[in-house]
Amino acid sequence: MSDGAQGAGSTEPVVDVLAPREVLGHEVLVQGRIFDLVRDEVDLDHSVVHREYVDHPGAVAVVVLDDHDRVLLLRQYRHPVRRELWEPPAGLLDVAGEAAQIGAARELAEEADLVAASWHTLVDYYTTPGGNNEALRVFLARDLSPVPEADRHVREDEERDIEPRWVPLDEAADAVLRGDLHNPSAVVGVLAAVASRAGGWASLRPADAPWPERRQAQD
Structure with a gap:
């Protein structure tokens, strides 16, 4: 019997573990x-x-769904890959001691001029574990309202040219599977949202769910 066949019969749970x-x-x-x-x-x-x-200090991204089951994607230039990518609102966790959900809410307001009343943890992942320790949490944000005009963030540099678009969630998933979307948080977040929706959103975790993979600021 091959190692693959033996492994297939294991009863141990498939869970990533801390093993420094x-x-x-x-x-x-x-x-x-x-x-x-x-x-x-x-x-x-x-x-x-x-x-x-x-x-890397880590980051957050936000899958934003409106009442019509559309996801918000932002087109933004990413210089390392020389492309404009469609991606969810996202940003670095570079404020010491800040809760991840607070950071995500700030990015949502700054990049999309939106406030969400409903927040859940959708999925967590490492972006490039072979060469990068960046841990990223993707939130699901719903029940939206606009940021008042007087309080809106002035976007600069790459963010200045952000183009927002509301895309039906199923169409976004099709775009991922066609290979049309490449931003990792878009790929992971969109497919996770489709899977969670299929299960009646039962997989959603609280916005402050434990996240031991996040690198602490003092490390």
Whole structure:
């Protein structure tokens, strides 16, 4: 019997677990404005290796649904990939001690001029665990109202040219599966919303659900 067949019969739950290896040395190679490039010397028990990765504060994204089952997507230029991507409102968790949902609400107001009365945790993921420790939480936000004109954020740089569009959720999911959408929070968030809706939204967690994967500001 192959290892694959043996693994298929396991009764252990499929759950990611915290299992740190001993770090023998840590070096900051490049210190950036938002995140750093670092190198760790890691003891894997059977060998010692050096691993370079981006040390990232983490981020949040918001799948925003209106009363017509449409999701809000924003077109924004992303320089590393030289493309304008359709993505949900999102932003960094770069305010020390700030709750993730508060940060998400701020991004929703700043990028989309919206306030949501209903918040839930939709899905959590690591964006690039092979080379980046960024943990990202995607919220589901509903029961929307506009930010008053006098209180609206003045968008600058890439955010200045943001184009919003309300897209039926099923159409957004089709766009993901066609390969038309590539922003990871759009891909993960849209498909998670479709799956959760199919189950009557029973999978939704509270907005303040535990999130041990989030890197703490003091780390």
